[in-house]
Amino acid sequence: MPLVELVPNFSEGRRQDVIDKILAAMKEGSNAKILDSRADPDHNRLVVTLVGEPEEVFNAGFAGIKTAGELIDMDNHSGEHPRIGATDVVPFVPISGITLEECNNLANRLAEKVSKELKIPTYLYEASAKRPDRVNLANIRKGQYEGLKEAIKTDPERKPDFGPSILPKAGATVIGAREFLIAYNIYLNTTNVEIAKTIGRNIRHKNGGFHYVKSMGFETKPFVQVSMNLTNYKGTPMHMVVDTVRNEAARYGVSIIETEVYGMIPVDALLESSEHYLQLNDKWDRSQIIEKKMESKGSEKSLENLSVNEFLSELASDSPAPGGGSASCVAGAMGAGLAAMVSRLTLGKKGYEELEPFFSEKISQLDSHYKTLTKLIDKDANAFNGVIAAFKLPKDTEDAKAKRSAKIQEEYKNAALIPMETVRTCKSVLDIILEIGTKGNKNAMSDIAVATLNTLTGLKGAAFNVEINLPSIKDQTFNAEMKKELAVIMKGLDDKVLKLISEAKSKF
Structure with missing residues (x-):
């Protein structure tokens, strides 16, 4: 998942109500996370640090610029820090999975959007500068807001990259891409x-x-x-x-x-200074830092720990994993979770006293299954990554070719066995749901129907992921066993599901 840092600087460090509205606009306008915000009354400036996916920080930036332009009148602004606009400067900084050039594209798009929709003149700087004299922010800020207000009208050298050659009360905004500052x-x-x-x-x-x-x-x-x-x-x-x-x-x-x-x-900036003042010798290595060591051990991304939005973003990316297998695990886990919810909504309710032992048992079983399916989300993604890694093994000698071929076969089998585990777990969940049927709380009949559909979707999706790997596996005995087990599991399942859903709908 590509991550971008955005550090918009706003010309307001004194009025807390304005600061709060700018921050709220960025939070509401995107899913980017605000890591830090601090206002300085002497500089009369607010600096915000956001991190997120490219489009999310783009949206946050636009929302902040729009709100600042509505609330800050540069004709009445004063402060120690140089500035030319309500939103003075907005840099995009690459963090991971994205290049400086891609951040430059974001900067150009934002500059054009701000000028067209908000009628605010925009200048491009640093890596986004279209002219050598605009690489340096100080050159663009020459004369500050007061000086630019007149110069922009008459001096061709001060013409903005986008937008009108006239300053509104929101002033102008400088946008660009740069490395970390x-x-x-x-x-x-x-x-x-x-x-x-x-x-x-x-x-x-x-x-x-x-x-x-x-x-x-x-x-x-x-x-x-x-x-x-x-x-x-x-x-x-x-x-x-x-x-x-x-x-x-x-x-x-x-x-x-x-x-x-x-x-x-960045933590490395502080470590560099610490190492200098402590005069650490050449035997020192940053891997000796406990937090650094833990960070390296846990660096592999865990899909199950992502937010819903983050997981969906990963799913929608051009990476082949996570894919349909991981999505099937999520569907099955949602089915198990919903069925557990229906069971809990039934416990302790009047009229269902005799069923309490039954539903208590089902809750325990369903909780175990949804946890298994949750763990399978990452296992499925890693299984496919194993296939990709096997294909990248060397093949420059006959021995290397043989080892590579054997590893590919091993990983393909694993890529079939993991979704088969998902199939089996979803089948266990579905059996419990069919057993619960319409015995549960009558107010949750739609939930048991949705649980049934989600679990069946997870099961069938995982089955597809088993079947797609079989043609690449040369072990025909293995393939035959997989196909036979799938046939047994699937037999009569659609009819049972349709019957339960029909019964649940009759209770609506």
């Missing part, structure tokens, strides 16, 4: 903002300082701040910047009070 602030124990500004000038790349550092000095309360964006923490580590600022500050007789990470940060 760390927003990092260092506070000095002085009220002299010129010291912070001088240090900011000295360390930024534009003025001959560090590569990948953009920095400025600001007056914040009660002390001044050297504010920076670190655009490549591997190229210029955080500890190198801190040490330099500390030395520069000492020249003026001041020191660092504290530092601040604004928004999210």
Whole structure:
């Protein structure tokens, strides 16, 4: 599943009601997860970090820009941080399963949509820039909102990439794709903002300082701040910047009070600085960190632990697994779960006292079966992945070819046996449901009918996944046994299901 980070910066850090409405709009507008949001009253700025699938973060970004444009009047805005719009900048950042170029496509689409539908001029920056002078965000922000308001009308160089050459009260928005950026602030124990500004000038790349550092000095309360964006923490580590600022500050007789990470940060950026200050030797390895080791052990994605939306997104992707086999497990598990629900709704109800031992037993059996089917969701996906892995084995020698062929046959058998386990489990669930019949709570007759259909769907779907693998298996005895077992299981099943559904409907 491709994951994208979106870090929209809004020009509001003081009015909590506006901040809440912007955040609510992004939450309601998509399934992207807001990992962090923080507002700074001095900068009068809100920075939000969201993560999700490409279309989800796209939708969240548009919802946030729309709401901010309706609530923030740039003619009445002031703050320490440079800005040109209610939504100042919106970067797309690739996390996993997606390229920077694909994030660039998202940025272009969003910029065009914002300009067309919201009538907000948009500029493209960083990897999305259509002109070299617009790679750097500072160039686009030149003159800020107040300066751009006039320049956009008359200066062809300030013409937006999309939208009208006139600023509405929402201003303009800069959108683009970039790699991970760390927003990092260092506070000095002085009220002299010129010291912070001088240090900011000295360390930024534009003025001959560090590569990948953009920095400025600001007056914040009660002390001044050297504010920076670190655009490549591997190229210029955080500890190198801190040490330099500390030395520069000492020249003026001041020191660092504290530092601040604004928004999210990769753990490796912090580890790099920790390793530097701890002076760890060359025997050190990050796999010695307990959390890192646990992370690597549990890195394999578990389908059963995904949300419904995440699982459906995986199912809809172009990956062959999860596929019909895993979907069949879900259908069977839903059938078992619904039947267990009907049983629980019957227990303790007036008129069903004599059936309590019967339904108590069925609940225990159904709970066990739906847990088995849930575990089979991942087993089925991994079985198919095993076939794919076998085909990728080397075949450059006769011995390698033989081993590869044997492994392929082994994995194909496994890919048939796993869905056969699903078939057998769904058959056990269906037998219980047929036994329950219409004995349960009369108000849940539609649920027992749905449980029956879901379980039958799971069973038949899993059977298809058994059958599709058999032609690739050379062991004819194995194939014959599989076909015979399926025939026995399926015999008369449709008629029994139709009869139960008819009886359930008669109770509606």
